[in-house]
């Protein structure tokens with residue numbers, strides 16, 4: 174509560190802390206953090222052992238359907254236990270989907286609270302079916318944000334990896350890349366121009382088999398450090414695969430990342446520079462007609478954690494001023510990056526703080542997630558919401574920069590904002 178009594182707009186708050194009692198948070202639960210990472214993995218059964226509402230909550234991941242099954246625990250299961258129900262459901266799931274290489278079983282609040290022994294059930298079903306079953310112990314109450322779910326999911330993914338031989342041609346894994354709006358394809362195309370193949374995109378485009386063989390890569394490209402840094406470190410220690418942090422958001426970051434990757438694989442400089450030059454020329458010519466609309470406009474960012482800095486840099490490259498950046502479950506590295514674009518950075522803002530930022534900083538546009546978009550809209554302020562759906566396309570690479578500029582332009586120029594009168 175102390176922070177909201179201060180007079181500053183969006184006072185700086187340390188990240189990695191629990192929500193202050195009494196304030197509303199837009200954070201998700203640990204289970205949802207696990208779904209965020211594991212949900213898109215194909216060749217797997219995803220079974221939620223809990224109330225049906227949990228599976229409903231986890232059926233869309235980053236705006237894309239992520240098939241999930243549930244044991245639909247009810248009162249009787251809470252009183253007498255749901256082990257038999259879970260066992261039957263798992264065997265039935267493998268019967269219906271025999272091509273599945275394994276299963277993720279999510280423990281949510283209900284099964285977590287009654288202390289269901291899911292591990293024993295998983296072992297019994299493995300003996301019957303011969304399939305690997307990973308127990309995702311992620312009851313919503315077991316952490317104060319989705320971060321814990323990300324971490325435990327990457328630990329489970331790590332357990333699936335087997336040592337395999339490396340090919341001769343350069344191969345990379347994309348780690349912490351979530352294929353929002355089709356971004357994985359854009360990154361793949363850019364790397365292919367340098368003769369580099371992508372083995373797997375974790376977890377934007379990942380199958381169980383690709384994960385098992387991901388030690389064949391020569392390099393891990395780390396996108397979201399918040400979710401993937403520990404995983405990359407463990408892969409370095411266990412499989413001697415180095416990693417480097419890259420970003421394909423914005424022209425400057427894309428160029429810097431391509432140069433770093435080119436250096437690592439000793440690709441001739443002229444080849445890398447050709448890709449950069451062609452990409453920038455194409456992007457700038459497409460963005461040019463919209464640029465005058467962007468100059469001097471003020472933007473407020475309220476996003477998860479990883480996109481804070483990268484999206485801010487894209488705004489700056491287009492000529493907007495970032496008046497403040499707030500993360501929902503921030504990490505220190507992401508806050509440091511955000512400080513390079515604005516002096517106002519905070520974590521887990523409450524409703525009061527966001528309202529104050531809207532009224533005092535008067536942004537022309539707000540970049541935020543789908544859950545937080547309604548407040549600025551009520552204030553009559555245009556919103557660019559994340560994750561962007563497939564129809565809006567990727568925001569990564571040169572194509573992405575053009576898509577991002579187009580969407581900003583559409584938001585800022587939409588006639589509805591001139592008709593709307595804010596009541597605040």
Ligand code: SF4
Pocket residue numbers: 202203204205223224226227230281282283311312313314
């Ligand atoms: S908080 Fe608990 S009950 Fe709610 S969605 Fe998360 S795991 Fe399920």
